[in-house]
Structure formats: structure tokens, C-alpha cells
Amino acid sequence: MTLNTSTPHDLSFTIFGTGALGGFYGSRLLAGGSTVRFIAHSDVDFIRREGLRVDSPLGDQHHQPVEVYRDSDVIPRSDVVCVGLKSTQNHRLVELLEPLIGEGTLILNLQNGLTMEEELVEAFPQAVVVAGLCFLCSNKVGPGHITHLDYGLVSFAPFDERGREQIPALMAAFSAGGVKVESQPSLPQARWRKLAWNIPFNGLSVLLDVDTNRIMADPDGRVLAEQLMAEVALGAETCGVPFDEGFMPKLMQITEAMTPYAPSMRLDYLAKRELEIEFMYERPLREVSKRGVRLPAVEAVARQLRFVDRHNRDQAR
């Protein structure tokens, strides 16, 4: 279901992580009339002085002044806290979110991977947890400056019934900002369907040092992507959420039709940032392995990624 309405709404948002993802969606929420508070890291002073720029086919935006905070500041409570940090920071996530979460606060997790929502629910039983799976191509190009290239759909999936009730209001707020939205009934299914793309194309783009179009154009690249995707399908089935017939061919077809695209893990690798291997590869492997099933090619790719990630960051020091 794709909505594109401008239903009235009055949610306030705190965006944790003002990067390519958080900066873009925060900007769209502001454009849609929501109250938005940003938490940034290195860019706080810059954004306070110069504002936040987001160039986008949806219209270039220059937000100034912007309500922006350091994570150590006292930050007014919002109805919704959007998690836009890289999952490589998740060992600090609970501590960082703690001051922002009250009774009934809605945590909207925008990260890639598996099992993040379970950890948030365990740490914050007083909160309501919803996943927002982002299909977005945007880059941070400088301090307080984001370039949105293409896509942007957010697919909402609730952790539980309390979350399910909140999704219409979330959809209205994002939609008011021109963001395409949809909702999916099952969080595990939504997460595994996203992994079906992320596991092959993020990993291969790093290991083969190419964008998605080069993978799709090469006979071995395609077969490799299909081999990994088939193992992810086995993983999904093992976890009780099998893919529909036709899902994988459709995903390959969509990828084929995409403009040349550098997945986020490739951008992280090129910038010598830590790769999101833990939540995108290790956690899915762990969930499947708990149920007695192995995904050998995905395991091999995950190990190669850990190897190249370690050497990549060693060289950067």
C-alpha cells in the first residue's frame, strides 16, 4: 500500500543521526510541517551557524534555523525518536537513547539489518517500537549538506500491536513531506525481504569493488548475487517467513533497472568507515544457525568482509 496524502498530524520527531539518512528524512518531515529536532555529532556548530541543506529531486531545501543538539545536551522530548545512526554504533545506542525515551515514546528504527528492534524493546519496555525500512539513495556530501539522488520509500513494520496502531500517523507525517510510504504487516518478513537485497549487493559491491550495475552486467556477478539471495531465502524460510514465489526474480529485475548505484556498505568502505557487518550479516546468520541451518556462501562473504574491513581501517590509521 502506498499512500501519498496530506492528512493532518501533530507528531514531533527527534532524529538521532543527521547523516545521509536522518538528514534527508528530517528535512522531508520539516517540509511536511512536523516539529523536528536533530541530534548531530561533528556538524552541530556548522548546522547551528549555516543550517541544513538537502538537495533533492523533491526540491532543494535549506533549513535555517534548525533545532539541533549534541547528544550530551538536554533535549526536549519528542513523540517519535528516529534512529538514523549506523548500526556500527549500536553498542552505545541504549545509553544514547536513554534520555530521549519516556512512557509511550515511539522509537522508529531506520537501520538496516536484523534484531535491532528486539534489542530496543528489551532496553525500553516503556517505548513503542516500529521499524522503518528505507529504500533511499542519498549521500552526505559535506557538513550539514546532503544530496538525495533517488528513491526514498519508507516501509513501516510494527514490532507489536502497540506499534501497529501508530503507523497511520507516522505514514501521514512522512507522506506530508513528499516521502512515499507503505506498511507491511510482519516485521520479520519485512526485515528478511530487505536482507534479500542487502546481503548480496552490499557485500559484493565491497568485495568486487564495483557498483550494482557492474554486478548485474557480469554473468558471474549475477549468479553470485542469485546464489547469495537464494541462501537468504532459505534463511527467511527457516525463520518462518518464506518469500513468495517470484519475489527473487522481481528483485533482480528491479536491480537491473536501477541506475548505477553504490550501496551504503560500499560508500562506507571507500570512506574507510567501519562496515555494518554485525547487523546485516552476523545477526541473520546467528538467527538461522540457532535453528540448525547454515548459509555457507553468506558465511564466506561475511568473513571476507570482516577481513577487508579490518585491513581497510588499519590502513586508514
Add this chain to the structure above:
Amino acid sequence: MTLNTSTPHDLSFTIFGTGALGGFYGSRLLAGGSTVRFIAHSDVDFIRREGLRVDSPLGDQHHQPVEVYRDSDVIPRSDVVCVGLKSTQNHRLVELLEPLIGEGTLILNLQNGLTMEEELVEAFPQAVVVAGLCFLCSNKVGPGHITHLDYGLVSFAPFDERGREQIPALMAAFSAGGVKVESQPSLPQARWRKLAWNIPFNGLSVLLDVDTNRIMADPDGRVLAEQLMAEVALGAETCGVPFDEGFMPKLMQITEAMTPYAPSMRLDYLAKRELEIEFMYERPLREVSKRGVRLPAVEAVARQLRFVDRHNRDQAR
């Protein structure tokens, strides 16, 4: 069994492929008193003029004059034809060997991989086929100039009973030149045992862009090597030649103790030469798959290698 005798012998040898491998063993056979004819490609004129140099811990050699031919020359028949060409040339091998093979000619195949001997026997039923598995670290450093760094053991394994009878004379000739020799009763077992090292370490050294010591020093590198080796063990078992218990840990231990070592496939990759994927990966996978078994991580590595090989050589053009 390791012999180091100087039993008299009177075999003559034609070395097909005067590179790091053929050049080294040809030099040792000359040093041991055998008649040796070399077939070279680009270096014929140079070697005719300047001779063949082989620097080695076994003693530096400068052979001049050397009996060296182009493959299009009329070449006197020898008792033994040693195949030292890269297996990437094997689509031309039968045609190239044809003029050299008579009734009872012994073909000694020094290549890496699987199924080369079967193809030679099929093409040359009048010949006797023996495999010589080489454990050698040497490089071609310039025209007619080879540097032997370490190792050099040749492990002989017969294709059939006719070959088995010839092995003592072969061992005597190599041994007379200071080469360590041994024999193995089963060709499939010998080939699979060698693949247990070649499949993990050749492929990973290319894909991870490191020498063996860096693979062994990294926790994920080690586990990757072990994962691939375990799949090769399954392949060997599927083909009826299971590894002994303790074989794999011993192989890891030997690799650990080696000096930093660039496997031949890594040297080929760095020189932008075609990689020996067909005989080192595809043929073993095909033999196993015929018997209904899959080796998913080896398959993924083979596909990655084909991808990077294609792109590596595209860039070289």
C-alpha cells in the same frame, strides 16, 4: 617416501613451458645429468643467445648453450615430456603436444588442478601419463631468468599401472638434480590433497589481496581458509578419496610455518595474466556436482575469481 639418491638413469626430457616451474625443474634435471630440451615461447631468441639462468638455494646455475625450441620447430623426441604450461593454455595442449608424443612417450603433467591427466590419456592413448605435483616457490624474474625461492618437492602419482612402473626412473632423474621426490599411490588422492591447499590459499590471496601469512594471521582469514578446506575435504570424500583425520590441521600448521608466500594465482593476478580457475576450481566442482554434492563457499569463491579475473584483464587492455 622421500628419496635422495643418485641412481643412474638415462631418460631424456622435453620441458614444455620454460617458466618459473619448467625452467626450474629443467635446470635441476640438467644439473643431474639428464638430456633436456626446452620449449619456450617469447624467450627463445634470448635463451639461445644468453642461456638460461636459475638462481637457487640449491646453487645458482647458468646453462649455456641450451637446447631450446619454439613449439613450431621440429623437435627431437624425448622419453619424457614435462607439461609446465599454465592450465589456462590447455585448450591448445593436445595440438601443441601432438608432435612430441610417440608410442610409450611418458607425459609428466606438472600442472595444478584436476582432470588434466584424464584428458591427456584420452588424447594420447599411446602415451604413459604420470602426474608430478610440485610444491615449489619460484618466479620468473626476466627473460631466461628464474629465481627459485624455496621448496621444490615433486610428488609423483601414476594415472595407471604403466605409469607406476616408470616412477622410479623419474624419481632417480629428478633426485640426481637435487630435487626432493616422493610418490603417492593414488592420483585422485594426490590431486585432492593438493587442492586442499590450492583452493583456499590461491583464491583468498587474490580476493583478499594478501600473501598467505596475512591470511593465517587474521582470525577471519584462518576461518575462511578452514571453511574452504572443509568443503574440499567433502569433495575428496565424495570422489572416494577421503582425507585422513589430522590432514587438515597439519596443512594449516605447515602454512602457518611458511615464510610469507604469494601463491601462483596471486602472482598471475598481479601480472594481469589469466587465472587458472577452470582446472583449479571449476573441474573439482564439476566432479563433485556430478555426484550430487555442492560446495557452496568454493562455488562463491570461484565466481568471485572469474569476476575479478575478467575485470583485471579488461583493465590491462
